[in-house]
Amino acid sequence: MNLLRTYILPRIFQWFLVVFIGITVTFLIPRLSPINPVDEILARMTAFQTMDPEAFKTMRETTLALYGLDKTLLEQYVLYWQRLMVGDLGPSFGNFPRPVTEIIATALPWTIGLLLTTTIISWTAGVLLGSLAGYFHNRRWAQVFERVVVVIYPVPYLIIAFVLILIFVAELKWFPLMGGSRGDAALTWEYISTLIYFGFMPALSVVIGATAFRFIMAKSLTTTEIASDYVQYAELAAVPKRKIILFYVARNTMLPQVTDLALSLGLIFEGALITEVLFTYPGIGFVLYNAIYNGDYNVIMGITLLSIIGVATAALLIDLLYPLFDPRVRLR
Amino acid sequence: MLATIRDLFKYSPSFRFGSLILLLVAVMVVLSSFSPYDPGKLRRKVKRNQPPSTEFVFGTTSQGEDVFWTMTFAVRNTLTISIIAVVIGRGIGVTLGMISGYFGGTFDRVTQSVIESIIVIPRLPLLILIGAILRGSLTIYSLGILIGLLDWAFPSKRYRAQILSLRERDFTHTAVFSGMSTIKIVIREHLPFIIPFMLADVISGFLFSIGIEVTLSYLGLANLDSPTIGTMIYWGNYYQSIWVGRTWVLIAPIVAAILMVLGFYLMSVGLGEYLDPRKRLVRLTAQVGEESQDDDPRNDKDDAWAP
Numbered sequence: 001m002n003l004l005r006t007y008i009l010p011r012i013f014q015w016f017l018v019v020f021i022g023i024t025v026t027f028l029i030p031r032l033s034p035i036n037p038v039d040e041i042l043a044r045m046t047a048f049q050t051m052d053p054e055a056f057k058t059m060r061e062t063t064l065a066l067y068g069l070d071k072t073l074l075e076q077y078v079l080y081w082q083r084l085m086v087g088d089l090g091p092s093f094g095n096f097p098r099p100v101t102e103i104i105a106t107a108l109p110w111t112i113g114l115l116l117t118t119t120i121i122s123w124t125a126g127v128l129l130g131s132l133a134g135y136f137h138n139r140r141w142a143q144v145f146e147r148v149v150v151v152i153y154p155v156p157y158l159i160i161a162f163v164l165i166l167i168f169v170a171e172l173k174w175f176p177l178m179g180g181s182r183g184d185a186a187l188t189w190e191y192i193s194t195l196i197y198f199g200f201m202p203a204l205s206v207v208i209g210a211t212a213f214r215f216i217m218a219k220s221l222t223t224t225e226i227a228s229d230y231v232q233y234a235e236l237a238a239v240p241k242r243k244i245i246l247f248y249v250a251r252n253t254m255l256p257q258v259t260d261l262a263l264s265l266g267l268i269f270e271g272a273l274i275t276e277v278l279f280t281y282p283g284i285g286f287v288l289y290n291a292i293y294n295g296d297y298n299v300i301m302g303i304t305l306l307s308i309i310g311v312a313t314a315a316l317l318i319d320l321l322y323p324l325f326d327p328r329v330r331l332r
Numbered sequence: 333m334l335a336t337i338r339d340l341f342k343y344s345p346s347f348r349f350g351s352l353i354l355l356l357v358a359v360m361v362v363l364s365s366f367s368p369y370d371p372g373k374l375r376r377k378v379k380r381n382q383p384p385s386t387e388f389v390f391g392t393t394s395q396g397e398d399v400f401w402t403m404t405f406a407v408r409n410t411l412t413i414s415i416i417a418v419v420i421g422r423g424i425g426v427t428l429g430m431i432s433g434y435f436g437g438t439f440d441r442v443t444q445s446v447i448e449s450i451i452v453i454p455r456l457p458l459l460i461l462i463g464a465i466l467r468g469s470l471t472i473y474s475l476g477i478l479i480g481l482l483d484w485a486f487p488s489k490r491y492r493a494q495i496l497s498l499r500e501r502d503f504t505h506t507a508v509f510s511g512m513s514t515i516k517i518v519i520r521e522h523l524p525f526i527i528p529f530m531l532a533d534v535i536s537g538f539l540f541s542i543g544i545e546v547t548l549s550y551l552g553l554a555n556l557d558s559p560t561i562g563t564m565i566y567w568g569n570y571y572q573s574i575w576v577g578r579t580w581v582l583i584a585p586i587v588a589a590i591l592m593v594l595g596f597y598l599m600s601v602g603l604g605e606y607l608d609p610r611k612r613l614v615r616l617t618a619q620v621g622e623e624s625q626d627d628d629p630r631n632d633k634d635d636a637w638a639p
Contacts, residue, residue, distance in 0.1 A: 307454050
């Protein structure tokens with residue numbers, strides 16, 4: 001009961017706060033901007049054709065009414081929440097009557113697949129390699145590895161992806177640049193192998209950056225951890241090094257890493273968006289890129305909202321699972 | 333301050349290396365003032381699509397720009413964007429963190445929950461939304477302001493944590509009991525601790541802004557007529573430079589971006605080592621005159637806990 005009150009409820013409250021702030025900000029941004037999005041959309045739609053002025057005026061009014069932009073800010077805000085509650089994000093302007101939710105839903109599995117794989121791989125690899133490098137910090141390989149990571153860590157995802165494209169796609173031609181798979185979706189090895197083949201480079205570009213991030217944190221946590229008494233005692237007692245690292249040091253450094261994962265999910269998500277754009281991977285990052293080009297303002301809005309809610313929910317899930325890992329929270 | 337920098341040069345290889353790289357970046361910025369071209373009119377000045385040669389050190393682009401001189405402007409503009417973003421972001425962050433940390437109470441609790449929420453919200457989609465609405469009207473300066481307005485939440489949380497820990501230290505209590513005024517304590521006693529921390533934080537602000545600038549420009553959301561690292565990559569990509577074999581157009585800005593972030597980051601690693609009390613101890617023993625063969629503090633820390 002205590003756990004519920006002191007741990008779970010504040011987290012859920014925090015989730016509501018994140019979603020509320022996120023949705024309010026996305027509501028305010030287009031309305032506070034000096035440029036009216038409806039005029040932008042109409043200008044784009046009528047750019048290469050002549051139109052009856054009367055028809056244009058009607059079109060402008062209906063579009064304004066469609067978005068409720070003729071009402072007061074507060075009325076618009078209430079309306080906006082009502083539409084969100086029923087999951088209505090409006091139609092896409094790029095492919096007109098198709099609703100935004102449908103477009104996002106088609107692309108979403110790709111992004112979720114990419115995110116899950118890269119998050120799991122990079123987190124595990126980062127924590128393990130970081131603990132090893134922190135423990136054996138005198139060994140040559142650990143120092144070389146750390147130097148490499150220090151060089152990779154600050155480089156933006158976009159640049160990492162570009163370098164990978166230049167080397168492995170353009171120069172060596174090992175991997176393709178377009179799409180997510182070939183053939184019909186089925187649980188056959190043929191299809192799955194194309195999934196891996198097409199997803200390898202996009203995933204790798206996220207994994208490199210995210211692992212470097214995790215590695216640096218794991219190494220500094222390990223450096224603190226190995227100075228503690230129990231590690232020295234274990235070493236004096238000649239406990240095998242493998243056991244010290246995996247069962248004692250890594251386990252203790254994992255807890256702050258779990259908390260940090262919840263905070264850094266947004267970063268990994270952003271990395272995935274960029275990667276999808278560069279590798280034309282069919283996830284929501286690529287949908288977003290096309291939406292930017294077509295001025296498909298509804299789709300951009302929808303993806304922004306979805307990413308805020310999605311990242312907040314994932315962070316909440318990690319936070320709620322945390323007591324399973326940390327008995328101190330569970331038994332408080 | 334000077335002694336600190338001298339120490340950093342002497343004992344931190346990463347700081348030394350990082351400042352060398354940043355010196356190179358600074359040279360690029362200075363060179364931009366000696367460019368034979370006008371920053372507003374870089375295009376259609378030279379023969380298009382020339383590979384690197386003695387005449388054009390880094391080649392020319394498909395728009396008839398000299399890559400080398402365009403890059404000097406690009407480095408300068410990207411740095412300008414980052415400086416604006418860092419000043420605004422840290423300005424808000426430091427103020428909020430200080431207020432929260434010193435005053436505490438309900439204000440602190442409320443701001444903390446809001447800040448925790450803002451940290452979780454992914455910023456790139458928000459920036460893309462704003463960029464897509466303001467497209468075309470986003471200049472270097474407004475892009476800098478925009479990035480700054482979105483990069484203060486995490487820093488302010490860290491400043492608050494610093495201040496909370498400083499407030500509980502013995503020397504603060506001593507100062508309070510000996511009748512020192514609050515403002516004096518903040519300026520004389522706490523600021524010397526905050527400033528090195530702030531330096532490291534400012535650098536992480538630079539890393540973030542450079543990354544965001546490159547990304548937003550690549551997506552075509554910044555002003556594409558002013559040369560920045562991101563717009564150079566955008567135009568290189570626009571003319572399909574990779575696939576027609578004109579990689580030099582892309583390699584130059586990519587290398588420039590990597591050097592910039594690496595220079596900043598290595599400096600912050602050096603600062604971080606400086607701030608770490610355990611590593612400071614190692615340095616002090618080295619100063620006293622004990623024989624220390626190399627200046628990498630990681631190597632001699634071993635004796636501290638080996639049996």
